Amino acid sequence: MDKKHVNAGNVHPKKRIKSNKRPWKDKLNKEHKREHTLEHMVQHEIIQEEPVEHNIMIIVVDEYCVGFGGAQLERVSMLEGEDSYEVAQEVSPERFSLMQWGVACGQDEHYFDRIQHIWEPEDEQLSHELVAKLEATHKKLKEKARQQQRNALIPGTAEFHHLQRVNQKIKDDNAKLLHGVRKGRQQRRTSKQLFKEKDFKVTRKGGLDHVRYTFEIYEKELIPYYLRLKNTHPGKTIYISEDGATPHMKARELITSELEEAGVLFFDWPSKSPNLHAIEDIQNHHKKLLKKLRFETNSASKAAKDKAKVKMRSIWQ
Secondary structure: OOHHHHHOOOOOOOOOOOOOOOOOOOOOOHHHHHHOOHHHHHHHHOOOOOOOOOOEEEEEEEEEEEEEOOOOOOOOOOOOOOOHHHHOOOOOOOOEEEEEEEEEOOOOOOOOOOOEEEOOOOOHHHHHHHHHHHHHHHHHHHHHHHHHHHHOOOOOOHHHHHHHHHHHHHHHHHHOOOOOOOOOOOOOOOHHHHOOOOOOOOOOOOOOOHHHHHHHHHHHHHHHHHHHHHHHOOOOEEEEEEOOOHHHHHHHHHOHHHHHHHOOEEEEOOOOOHHHOOHHHHHHHHHHHOHHHHHHOOOOOHHHHHHHHHHHHHHHO
8 A cells, every 4th residue: 555545544454465375374263163063064064964973983093292291381360460480380390291192982882992093213123124114015006006097098997088088178278378478377187197106205303103003003903993893893984084294195195005995084174274173182181191190200221211101101191
């Protein structure tokens, strides 16, 4: 807006946004959160406004860290005018933290222990086992991709029809562009481009990685839990809800065939919406129940860690 407009005291209805900054988004209020809850999204996205209370179950999955030994930053409640130094309490620094992966399904009528896994440093034997499993799985995926590439050249196959549909869509999109415009114009896909041979490398940066998540979580914990609920509730459709973290998505790609064979269905959570995940409330409550032990811990000994693991497991289940 110009200087004359500003001096006149007029306010432009729209805020100016610098080109290098993103628009500011207001925080979600209670009404917005209610409208974007998991049940609301399931009702509108999956079954198109049909009732979901009796035929759908949601398994929520996530991992988070719990610190033991106090915390360096704590909120302190005090009356207005009081000196913060008088009401502040000295707390010991954090001694160690444990990452827990957990599952919850609140709609289950039958009792199942909530499965839980605490991430431990890998020993040499486990590392060799994971690498061997990854190599075997990687070999299968490469062979599957090559077979799909060959099938895409054979008329009548599912891969051939998929390739034709993709290229037809590209052709239609290109036809909408003005003649001579190159921006946005796409090239036709080949069978090798559409059915790529993906390379899943072992990465060790600490914490959660897709290799261990695939073989230690999906194969040993989550898929058996899913099948157990499916067998117990044959009339219900069961979905797994987890965020789009890289280890989660790569793990699905690694064992796509196994997931399809088991009939596992996923309810993909919207990106950048962790505060809407149903398991967040359970995790916050879990931390509150651990509060006494967390702030009483004053060492990082093996005995202290074992005690924390036992307590975490018993409270979660």
